[in-house]
Amino acid sequence: MLLKTQEKIVVIIPTYNEADCIEKTIHRIFSVLQTLMNYTHYVIIFDSNSQDNTAHLVQQLQKKYSQLILLSEPQKTGLGSAYHQAMNYSLDILHADIIFECDADLSHQPEYIPTMVEYLKEKDCVIGSRYVEGGSVPGNWPWHRRYMSMGASWAARFILTPKYRDFTSGFRGTRHKALRNALPEKFISNNYAYKLELLWRLHQNKVKIHEIPIAFRDREAGKSKLPPRSIRDFMKVISILRLKTMEKYFKMVLIGFLGLMLQLIVFNVFRPYWGPFFASQISVMAAMIHNFVQNGRYTFKTPVYENSSIQLKRGVYFLGYSILMILFQSFSLKLCVSYFGPGPIKENLFLLIIIFIASILNYLVYSHVIWKRQGGAGMGKTLIEQQ
Template sequence: MELKKPLVIIPTYNESENIEKMVCRVTGLGFCVLVIDDNSPDGTGELLEKLKNSNSDLYVMRRTGKLGLGTAYIQGFKWAIKNNFDLIFTMDADFSHNPDYLPELRKKLDEYDYIIGSRYVKGGGVRNWPATRKVISRVGNFYAKTILRFDVNDCTSGFSGFKRKVIETINLENIKSEGYGFLIEMKYRTYKNGFRIFEYPIIFTDRTLGKSKISKNIIWEALFLVWKLRKIVK
């Protein structure tokens, strides 16, 4: 029996400059793509509907407004399980996550349950960030790792891959955080459930087209979240 292709979930908001090229790159590597668009005013959703007509590996979920990264991924995970995908990946639409890493992340899932595309292990790194942003990211990840007492160096990476059993084990209804906080919480709940985690080195390249969606409020949420997680996740 032919195995189903892995699924890559990509949330979008105003990514019309990037999304067509990204979808073509990812599906060309032998992956299916689910794009979840939050009613982008730049026409991202309409562009995706046109692309879907000529690409059978593309699925599109259009939401009514800007509902956030966390809820987008949760809806995407539920859709993936309902549609019987066994391997699920997450990544950004703006090419800060190079899709060429996907085949290597896929191979690592033969050995592990959850793969993180990591900037902060040997061989990983960041390009095109100012020094202040690099420091904030490094310190924030060290802070989360230290408070939560788990051995993950890049807690806020949005580039990941995992087996469906991870999602089936984690209670998605308990996840309420957004942005960086959501990314931290997913990894921590995976770790606390005893799954095997591996950090694969990647070079993160800051977007060249479009505008970053990360706000100061999302960063502050993540800082407070780690203390909450330490108390409620056993």
């Protein structure tokens, strides 16, 4: 009988001048991890050239904890950069199954880790959330800390998605497949706003994300490392992320416009010879093929090595939907004309409105059905590839 391989948990803790609290944090985390009997575990301290003796204290504790790893960089590059480097190390060198993000100052209590691990048996990402029911922040938090934390989360919920309450939580556990597929080559921000980007990328990949309530504690020692102008950084990242998602829509609209131009050219080339009816059929098919190929290549970027049967199935879906949209636009225009009356200005106005509505429907169907990306175990595969 084959024995089930134990899963590997890696807890990442970035540090910069945390000598006042790092020893206590490491002891607490290992005491919790050692209670997880069915898992192996490592703790990575990623030190960003601390000017106190943080690194030395970690080196001393390595004599006690063989699973304690110290990574360092020659100069401080930012929290997001530190996590990016440590996450890649966890995935590529340690081959972690679950990766935790955790602060060095015990504001994230390690005792929540077993609960998060339990949820990760069914979820891809678990967030320690301050703003779901049961969660809390310190009552004595200064107003600017509350404003920065809650304001960034509110902005992200309004501009990106209202699905998550705590976009800026730095206490998360993520499964390796989900993290590997969401991790960019470089975060937009090297600072705290990386949290927003990573959560949004996980969300875009349709992974299973769950928030559990935590009581966030203020640091027990040392000074806050929150850089100035963080709220500006958060807003910059939120805006870029939203514009990037709209980029696909505008690409699709541009390709659709080029398809329309192609349709008109083909129609007028063949019309004198075969008449308007047959010319219109050929021109519609030419536009459909153009839109399918170009959307796959540029808008949704399907792999060039994609299986031919998958391409055929996707093409059938696209063709069937395109025929439905032709019928939708034709009957919608007929309905508008019959209700409001004919006339060149009105008819063209109706057509423009219908085309605009159709473009939104097209984007939703293209991105959520024809070129949909699935999360979880099938991360990176489209809906059609999984059928």
